[in-house]
Amino acid sequence: MAPTRWRRSTHVWVGVLVLFLVVAVVVAAALVTSSGRSPAEPKVAVAPQPALVTAAPAVAPLSDSAPVPTPAGLAAVLAPFVANPDLGAFTGRVTDAMTGRELWARGAAVPMQPASTNKVLTAAAALLTLDRDARLTTTVVAPDQTKSPGLVVLKGGGDPTLSAAPKNVDTWYRGAARIADLADQVRSSGVKPKVVQVDVSAYSGPTLARGWDPLDIDGGDIAPMEAVMLDGGRTQPVSVDSARSTTPALDAGRALAVALGLNPAAVTVRPTPVTGDDIASVQSPPLIERLRQMMSESDNVMAESTGREVAAAIGKPQSFDGGVAAVLGQLKKAGVDTGGATLMDSSGLSVDDRLTAETLDEVVNAAAGNATLDDHDLRPLVDLLPIAGGSGTLSNRFLDTDAGRDAVGLLRAKTGSLTGTNALAGFVTDDSGRVLTFSMISNNAGPTGRTAIDAVAAALRSCGCSR
Structure with a gap:
């Protein structure tokens, strides 16, 4: 015999009954959860939640009345x-x-x-x-081109942080000026460079002080003091243990020559000041950063x-x-x-x-x-x-x-x-x-x-x- 088919009204009443039972269970669970006890348990006072804590960091000043050691x-x-x-x-x-x-x-x-x-x-x-905020300036000077065609002179202003590192490479000194920027400005100046000289006349006297050990150059503690150098005279700028150069100004001139596509072996250092037009310049980080x-x-x-x-x-x-x-x-x-x-x-x-x-x-x-x-x-x-x-x-x-x-x-x-x-x-x-x-x-x-x-x-x- 085939099973009896339920009428539509029977389906409705069953659905209502199920829904009623579900609601009843949910309400009962909520009552138990909110009270934390069964209906037979005595009422217990619930402590209020503590207030939210707001962080307020600050530097606490020292007391002016702190005792002085005797x-x-x-x-x-x-x-x-x-x-x-x-x-x-x-x-x-x-x-x-x-x-x-x-x-x-x-x-x-x-x-x-x-x-x-x-x-x-x-x-x-x-x-x-x-x-x-004082800064030191390194320039490239073009002397009279009718007398010295193609000559450009790297003129040191005492900035030891100048670097030959590419623009996307970190330098030893934060915020250092770049030889690459000087080269870009020279190319944009209209001067067609053929040879580079280095003007170190800003500094005078000996390059090593009395009481210095020349071995400290290889040891990385010092370089001969010249008015232009790269990364403080370091030969391996990104190495803590780098030795220093014995010819820091010449190294800087050669780096500029390479950046300009010129022969670095032709670079010379001149002890006398150069005159002419400034065709490029870069500046050191500010004094406070250098200090x-x-x-x-x-x-x-x-x-x-x-x-x-x-x-x-x-x-x-x-x-x-x-x-x-x-x-x-x-x-x-x-x-x-x-x-x-x-x-x-x-x-x-x-x-x-x-x-x-x-x-x-x-x-x-x-x-x-x-x-x-x-x-x-x-x-x-x-x-x-x-x-x-x-x-x-x-x-x-x-x-x-x-x-x-x-x-x-x-x-x-x-x-x-x-x-x-x-x-x-x-x-x-x-x-x-x-x-x-x-x-x-x-x-x-x-x-x-x-x-x-x-x-x-x-x-x-x-x-x-x-x-």
């Missing part, structure tokens, strides 16, 4: 660290940043070999003398260029002697005690350089204390100093001891390192929230001299010795 308390904390025999001959000074009051000193007026802490003076003199790279990487070539830039601004020769005289003169004019300073260069590479911890600390204190020197603000110097455990030449230091790690991010300083010499000049926020400036110089140091001087500086961070 000289006796500070001396007691530093005593075991400065007694380390691997410090050799050690001098130093610690000062309160806010008041400028000296809190501790040891031989602070004794001239010592400062190594690259000398760059603190060079950077400060540049900030006192030059505009933060940042100089201080972060302790770049000797950049420091020497900066010393000459200060010299040119006040009418002195762009030479080692002129740069030193300009740097010390501008600091002395601003009220810094430069007594005891005997410098051969602006970088600190010379083994014959001498500075006192007192002079170094005065400069850092003026910056950290936001003092005005000769109507100039040295505050930007604070931002140029490497950060302990974080940047530049301090990126891998203060990380191997508990006291050192406590100073990470809270201590900033310029380093100095030569054979047997270690130095630091900077500032630190101590355990009580007080900013202290310091300078420390160690000569004739032992094998652990660098970690020993770091330990002295780290002790300042943990001090909090106001009683």
Whole structure:
């Protein structure tokens, strides 16, 4: 027998019944979920949800009322660290940043070999003398073409950051000018170049300073100082360990010749100034960017260029002697005690350089204390100093001891390192929230001299010795 067929009305009633059951189940589930209990359970108060938290990051200023370490308390904390025999001959000074009051000193007026802490003076003199946005210009000059047809002259303006790297390749110095841009402008000038010369007359005097070791050229620490060079004279611009060239100006001229499709072997260097029409020019990064790279990487070539830039601004020769005289003169004019300073260069590479911890600390204190020197603000110097455990030449230091790690991010300083010499000049926020400036110089140091001087500086961070 065939099954009985349901009528349409039967389908409707079944559908209604199913729908009713579904609604009932959903309502019951909602009631249980909202109450969190079965109908037989007692009512329980439900705590309201906490308000949403809104992040508001900010830099918290240090308190002006943070206690100042007492000289006796500070001396007691530093005593075991400065007694380390691997410090050799050690001098130093610690000062309160806010008041400028000296809190501790040891031989602070004794001239010592400062190594690259000398760059603190060079950077400060540049900030006192030059505009933060100042740039150095490299030009190509076309002498009278009726007398010298096809001759173009690359004229150095003291910019060591100029690069021969192609336009789509990173350079050693951020924002560096390019030889390729000069070549493009020469081709657009209407002059048809045949031979390139290099004018290095902007700089005078020797190209190597007294107390420099020529082996440091191959070692990558320095290049002969000429008014035009590529990537600070590096022969392998993208390599940290690159050697430097012994002929940086000639290299730059040859790079321009190659970019113009000319014979690089025909390039010559001329020591006398050239006159003619400027047919191409490029500019360096601004001063503040160059100072940042100089201080972060302790770049000797950049420091020497900066010393000459200060010299040119006040009418002195762009030479080692002129740069030193300009740097010390501008600091002395601003009220810094430069007594005891005997410098051969602006970088600190010379083994014959001498500075006192007192002079170094005065400069850092003026910056950290936001003092005005000769109507100039040295505050930007604070931002140029490497950060302990974080940047530049301090990126891998203060990380191997508990006291050192406590100073990470809270201590900033310029380093100095030569054979047997270690130095630091900077500032630190101590355990009580007080900013202290310091300078420390160690000569004739032992094998652990660098970690020993770091330990002295780290002790300042943990001090909090106001009683």
